[in-house]
Amino acid sequence: MIEARGLTRDFGRVRAVDDVSFTAAPGTVTGFLGPNGAGKTTTLRLLTTFLAPTAGTATVAGFDVLRSPLDVRRRVGYLCENAPLPGELRVVEYLRLRAEVKGIPRDRVRGALGAALERLELGSVARRLVGNLSRGYRQRVGLADALLGDPPVLILDEPTTNLDPDQVRRVRELLRELARERTVFVSTHLLAEAERTCGALVIVAGGRVVATGTPEEIARRHAVAPESADAAVPGLERAFLALTAGGAADGGEVRS
């Protein structure tokens, strides 16, 4: 479970995240949807304790990000934006290193590595240097890292970036499967991605939450009536465009 309460983050005079509140629970994939520069990655960095909030707080798996950052990190599998990885290590070496750093018991490391490699279909590149992999494979290594140790909360920043269509489909299925028993919180700027993967959405614009709910609820509540030219545009897309076009309205919710 992730609960954000009034999360705010300033960088100098710029407010990147503004009073963001939402809840993400196990059972379905929660999408964190917004246009580029909406504050998605910053929010994820606040939730994973890489950054500290200027105001507000959040609990992840029951632990406060400010008061118990180590407890939060022990329970979160995190995929950073663009999956940055050290190029000098082989895939299996990198994952073993991460397993050691995450404190996975010695007798379970081999099993955890095998499971992660199999889930992300990385067996064929396990002995290759990370620096020599394609971006798609690197993304999958980053995902495998996030899954190591079977954490109860997964926070994934644009998990399907750089993947081919077949891999995108498989990762979507994997995320939905994982979300049955875990909290899976996925940031994306792709509406189609969010619609196909997520059972719940948090839409942000200009650093503020502008809508929350299921895709159907959001489409119903916020989609403006289609003009003749937009008749073919689906409801959620029209709602997204309406919500994000003018930025956040007062109160954090844009009303249609």
Place this chain on the structure above:
Amino acid sequence: MRAFRALLWRELLAIWTSPIAWVVLGTFLLLSGVYFYEILWVLSRPSAPYGTPMATFFGGSLLSYLPLVLFVAAITMRSFAEERHAGTLEPLLTAPVTTNQVLGAKYAGAYLFYLALWVPTAVYPFLLWRHADPAFGPILAGYLGMALLGAALTALGLLASALARSQIVAAILAFGFGGAWLLAGIGGSVLPAGSVAGRVLRYVSPFELMDRFRVGLVDSRDVVLCLSLAALALLLARAVLDLRRSS
């Protein structure tokens, strides 16, 4: 401890697989070899000044220090600046490890490399032993002095890397920190002996410190100075990392 070992292994691998490490190692050995040869050549002349080869080798001139400051800057510059630039600092600092563990592993990795630089130079006292009868006490003290000097310089380099966003800036900053220490030493030898500033600068002078070590005088004040400087730099590096998280 297990996480620390894993981080240290990763750090050592990152250092030893980088071309910079091998360039530093090769250049250090080449320069120190030529320097040692020149020392032997000068000291073997009938009109040579008084001194033993290894005592001269350990800080006999500014040539002993400047390359060292440069090489340590080259080793430590990647520690945080490169990780930040490549984005790999984020997965590192969101793993269930403390900032102290990350900092400690990076420091230990860089410092072990620094110590490794000196290992091949053991051939010089070995050569002296084959052809003469050197006193090993001052030689060991000289190595201890260089190890302590390196402990402080490595920590200063790590601080520079935590402060800077790019490797080049980190290297220049680290060179600046080390250079400032050397300048303090030069100031100490120039200012009047009786003045407060002169006394303070002489106390922190790396030259005066090595002047004692290389003749076999291990003074606890020198040990405390180097370790204090290293601890202070590491504490500041830690503060910088914490500050980056919150500002």
